[in-house]
Amino acid sequence: MIVTRFAPSPTGxxxxxxAFAAIxxxxxxxxxxxxxxxxxxxxxxxxxxxxIFEDLHWLGLRWEEPVLRQSTRFGAYxxxxxxxxxxxxxxxxxxxxxxxxxEIARAIEAPHLMNLGPEGPLYPGTCRKLSGDVRxxxxxxGEQYALRLDAAxxxxxxxxxTFKDHSNVTNVDPLLxxxxxLARKDTPASYHLxxxxxxxxxGVTLVTRGIDLLxxxxxxxxxxxxxxxxxxxxxxxxxxxxENGKKFSKRDQAVTLRGLRESGVTPAxxxxxxxxx
Numbered sequence: 001m002i003v004t005r006f007a008p009s010p011t012g013x014x015x016x017x018x019a020f021a022a023i024x025x026x027x028x029x030x031x032x033x034x035x036x037x038x039x040x041x042x043x044x045x046x047x048x049x050x051x052i053f054e055d056l057h058w059l060g061l062r063w064e065e066p067v068l069r070q071s072t073r074f075g076a077y078x079x080x081x082x083x084x085x086x087x088x089x090x091x092x093x094x095x096x097x098x099x100x101x102x103e104i105a106r107a108i109e110a111p112h113l114m115n116l117g118p119e120g121p122l123y124p125g126t127c128r129k130l131s132g133d134v135r136x137x138x139x140x141x142g143e144q145y146a147l148r149l150d151a152a153x154x155x156x157x158x159x160x161x162t163f164k165d166h167s168n169v170t171n172v173d174p175l176l177x178x179x180x181x182l183a184r185k186d187t188p189a190s191y192h193l194x195x196x197x198x199x200x201x202x203g204v205t206l207v208t209r210g211i212d213l214l215x216x217x218x219x220x221x222x223x224x225x226x227x228x229x230x231x232x233x234x235x236x237x238x239x240x241x242x243e244n245g246k247k248f249s250k251r252d253q254a255v256t257l258r259g260l261r262e263s264g265v266t267p268a269x270x271x272x273x274x275x276x277x
Contacts, residue, residue, distance in 0.1 A: 003205045004029030006056075006063075007195070009037045010048035012250030014055045014257045017210070020240045020274050025208045026061050028235060033202055034063040038071045039187060039194060055257040059267050068202060070194055077189035080197050080227055081147060081182060089154055089226060090182065092135050092145040093127040100124075115178060118215040122178030123148070148179040149223075158225040163217050165234045176218045192219045200229040211236045212247070240274065 006022040008014060014022075026032045036052070038044040056063075084090050095103075104121040115122040127135075128150060139145065155174035162169050182193045189197075199207065214236045224231055239247055248255050260270065 001031060001205070002029040003031045003033065003203050004208055005033040005035050005199070005202065005204050007035040007037050007198075008052055009040070009043075010045060010052060011040065011043040012048055013051055013259075015248040015250060015255045016257075016260075016270070016273070017240045017248040019055075019059060019257055019270055021208070021210060021237070022056060022061060023059065023271065023274070024235075024237050026063075028206060028208050032061070032063050033204065034067050035198060035202070036067060036069045036071075037191075037194070038069055039189060041071070042186070044071075051258060055261075058257065058261060059270070068198065070189075070198065073194070073198060073201075074188050076197055076201065077183070077194055080193060081189070084149070084182070084226060085147070087157070087226070089150055089157070090147045091128055091130075091150055091179075092139060093123075093148045093179075093181070094138055094143055094145045095123075095126055099126070115175075117177045119177070125179055128179060144185055146181045146185075147183045149182055151175050151177070151179050151222075154222055154226060158222055161221050161225055163221045163231070163234055165214065165217070165236050170217075172218050172221045174218070174222045176215065180219055192216065192223060196220050196223045196227065196229055199232060200224070200227075204232050206233050206235060208235045208237060210239050212239060 004025040006025045008018060008022075034056070036049055038049070081090065100123060103124045103126055115124075127145075127148070130138075151174055158172075158174060161172035161174070163172060164170075180190065180192060182190045217234055217236075221231065223229075242248060242255070250256070257270075
């Protein structure tokens, strides 16, 4: 049985791009789940969560109950982090954004020392080189830190990996994003960690999402292998773009589902927009 999910964050109103993603997920599976990704307490709001349910119902979508909220899953994320840490796969990073920007600026002057990822220069691994004693001293002093995955060590542990996107089989590059952050003080789990833990917990067998997230599948496959989680299939779909060829934004009220509904647009007309693009 194919199990799919739609997992929006309640940080704004849903727009046309969300509608396409939700409809695509619902139509691809025999079981359709809804997950609320509300880890970021500072940006998530109850009124936006209520609007998600209202908009999806208006589109004619139905999902299994109960709805999973990531804010109830912090214990599961903590357990996953503790497991990775026990295997020597995590290290504390004390670098601020300013520190990292400075390191990258210096690396630009010596391009042969700079590694690039899909989103730009990678973290240079400054704190990976710290000794255990130095790390413990800085932690004991109360210095704030994030937890990063040691990508090189992770690559050794998992060996060759692949993932299937539609009918395409892709070789995983564990170093593609470098030593990614898996947790911060204000964010108990990164998107990458939370999504693989929750997909496994919910029994998701097919992950449908936009082609803009294709590259992050490399990180998530590595985490699935490290945590001994099942591997879902993937179906990365096209994006719904505005007239200028740009992705829709939650800030653009003209294309929110609420705005379209209030202007008289029907769910059938929205679906027609997707088939005509």
